[in-house]
């Protein structure tokens with residue numbers, strides 16, 4: 001069988017079998033907890049995807065701090081996954097831990113704002129340049145609500161996204177582009193209605209497709225990451241994001257930038273770095289230091305348009321309607337207090353000054369390994385995150401990134417790393433550095449991956 005990675009499946013199977021054995025004998029307490037969990041948790045985990053890692057049973061965590069966590073069997077790990085960005089500034093940063101303790105006895109949720117909310121609004125406006133803010137429970141919710149606002153404001157229904165995108169579990173984004181057509185993302189469970197009716201997917205970095213999609217005149221908004229990060233990393237061509245801004249304006253559509261992952265690029269995200277000027281801006285995961293919280297900001301023009309849209313909806317419902325946006329625990333006192341501490345003391349320029357050079361070192365290390373082992377792979381790098389991909393040149397579209405997947409190889413390498421105390425992001429090969437990551441941590445990942453590749457490639461017939 002041929003694979004984009006150039007590595008034979010037979011060799012991967014042999015390599016991974018030994019690693020699975022090693023994991024099971026090294027982690028008896030995780031194995032025992034997995035067995036116990038099977039009887040009370042569906043699939044043996046509190047959320048079904050937690051069983052989708054490379055390990056034969058879930059790795060159970062005892063505690064985490066900074067760039068490290070410890071499993072229940074007492075092993076220490078360097079964490080380059082960092083809760084897939086949820087804990088991008090390290091596990092339990094001291095100021096956030098203090099904020100949690102301060103708020104713990106002062107009320108967790110009241111459905112009313114406090115001074116923290118005002119301070120957070122001011123800090124967000126200063127940092128991201130957009131004047132008005134809303135606070136939600138997750139980035140998924142932020143995207144869902146922004147989409148509702150965009151449809152209400154423009155009075156258009158179609159959402160435009162890029163093929164290979166992920167913006168949380170918002171139904172409307174669960175589409176893909178195949179041969180110029182929008183189709184459902186495969187694997188959706190319980191999909192009752194046709195998502196392609198009001199969503200359109202086009203390839204990333206394709207200006208002609210973008211203009212053609214917008215020119216139909218029915219697009220409420222383009223929802224996008226400034227660089228794709230969920231199908232492997234895909235960087236925008238120079239000027240592509242500026243084209244997104246220019247063309248959405250030209251055709252009366254809004255631009256929503258979701259920086260939930262790319263906030264790792266700069267303290268103001270790619271939006272500030274590349275001067276992207278969106279109508280709406282979304283961040284979640286790390287904004288309150290790992291405590292569930294999402295935010296979205298908007299321009300003054302959008303805030304006015306939102307008010308008009310509310311008036312219209314209110315008039316239609318004779319003042320008794322529901323906006324369709326909410327969730328009771330959104331903007332609760334605990335999240336607001338933690339977000340304030342995070343913005344003031346954790347998510348600082350100094351944090352980024354530490355993280356960015358480490359990620360650059362890691363990317364350079366990956367490149368050297370690829371050369372050393374004579375592999376036709378590539379490295380994509382953006383801010384504090386980087387990724388090695390099983391294709392000779394960095395992908396320009398979601399489809400190219402997907403074509404480079406070799407899931408079994410990726411899982412085999414991840415498991416090898418886990419067995420030696422290193423965690424990287426599952427489902428692809430992305431790594432993230434946090435303010436507690438050290439040069440030694442980065443070098444350990446490189447030398448361990450070097451060892452893994454050496455062992456894998458030594459298996460007869462490993463190279464195709």
Ligand SMILES: Cc1ncc(COP(=O)(O)O)c(C=O)c1O
Nearest residue numbers: 138139140166167168260261284
């Ligand atoms: C770009 C992007 N937006 C939104 C989300 C959703 O975040 P959450 O699962 O915290 O709601 C994710 C999650 O990975 C994401 O990568």
